[in-house]
Amino acid sequence: MADIVFWVISALTVMSAAFVVLNNQLVYSAVALLFTLFGTAGLYVFLWADFIAGIQILVYVGGILVLVIFGIMLTNKIKSVRISHKSMQQGVGGVVIFWFFIFLFLALTKAPWVVTDAVEPVGTVRGIGVLLLTDYLLPFEIISVLLLGALIGAAVLSRGDS
């Protein structure tokens, strides 16, 4: 049962990702990206990462996707929901990416991964919180400063000169 759900979720993720990059209408691409992000959150649940799954939905679906849709709406003269745009050189790009995928596939199947078994934790929030405030305190502080800088920078950039 869990296997079936896992494969359904991964098929949903990969197929909607293909829809994102192959579809010619931007808004449809954004909606397909929603399904990809939800599918990724489902994969995190299978990987026992409950906190990351929640953050994925909150930040990606609630924040980044809304930003992307805002960007689409602000950079097009809107006449209908079919905001189309063109792709270039899909043939050559497809061939290159196909061989790159073959390379990646061979690499990941041939590599001798060391797998250590573990018991399923009750929750990961406590462990992540402890790690963030002990071992990873400096990256945590740096990324918060970076986020503040990005916030101010984005506000200044998009307000213009006036």
Added chain:
Amino acid sequence: MNSLDSYLFISSMLFCLGLFGVITRRNAIAVLMGVELILNAANINFVAFSKFNGMNLDGHIFALLVIVLAAAEAAVALAIIINIYNNMNTVNIDDVSELKR
């Protein structure tokens, strides 16, 4: 079935699709969506290695930092794209080549 290889397979497919989007799309926002796909693929790898390495939470921290970086990157990139649109009236990244002249 739920082995490390299946997660790596899915994330490599997501990565290749995202890269395909980045190199074939000509709309700047569509390129940004491809970048988001690539970041998601990297995140799946981090969390998968974290689980199959004895539920080591270091990978979760990395995934968290990647998500924060993706949010910052999306905000700044969209501000830049909106500026480009205001100045040049297009977001086609082949037309925005002023710096090459």
